[in-house]
Amino acid sequence: MTLPNAPTFDGLRNFTQTDIDSLSPETLALLQNDLMTRAEAIQADGELLARLMSQKYSGLADSSYLAKGEDSGKNVVIVDDVYELVMIRGKSVVWDQAKLGEIKDRIRAANDDPDIYIKTETQTKLSVAEAVYKGWPENLKKAFLPARAVKVGETKFLIQPRKKGK
Numbered sequence: 182m183t184l185p186n187a188p189t190f191d192g193l194r195n196f197t198q199t200d201i202d203s204l205s206p207e208t209l210a211l212l213q214n215d216l217m218t219r220a221e222a223i224q225a226d227g228e229l230l231a232r233l234m235s236q237k238y239s240g241l242a243d244s245s246y247l248a249k250g251e252d253s254g255k256n257v258v259i260v261d262d263v264y265e266l267v268m269i270r271g272k273s274v275v276w277d278q279a280k281l282g283e284i285k286d287r288i289r290a291a292n293d294d295p296d297i298y299i300k301t302e303t304q305t306k307l308s309v310a311e312a313v314y315k316g317w318p319e320n321l322k323k324a325f326l327p328a329r330a331v332k333v334g335e336t337k338f339l340i341q342p343r344k345k346g347k
Contacts, residue, residue, distance in 0.1 A: 252272070265341060281309070285307065
């Protein structure tokens with residue numbers, strides 16, 4: 182439902198305090214509902230565009246990451262004289278709780294402090310900080326490797342004007 186003479190959002194930007202005070206709850210409710218409806222439509226349109234770009238460029242993304250010997254991170258491909266395609270693919274590390282618990286027990290059995298290596302987040306959740314893990318020597322990383330899984334996320338695409346000089 183719309184109200185006759187209902188203000189627009191552009192008009193609201195110029196309202197005085199008197200104008201604001203004169204807004205009825207019904208008018209504010211209608212404006213709020215309109216805004217929520219537009220926000221839902223924008224989100225749905227964004228999801229549609231992301232899906233279309235993924236369908237169009239996922240093969241290019243896969244071959245581009247493969248050519249660089251990577252599976253994640255930021256990657257840029259020139260599309261034409263004007264635009265470039267920026268691809269961003271994240272990754273996350275997941276720790277197998279049972280295996281990490283076994284490693285913790287082995288460390289403790291060797292009279293070492295497992296808390297130096299393994300963070301206890303809750304009584305049932307163990308983890309290893311990725312930055313700390315990356316700084317370990319290879320032999321230590323190897324001991325934790327059976328408990329570590331790296332999951333690659335979805336690729337996000339952004340088409341933008343090429344930067345000058347590229």
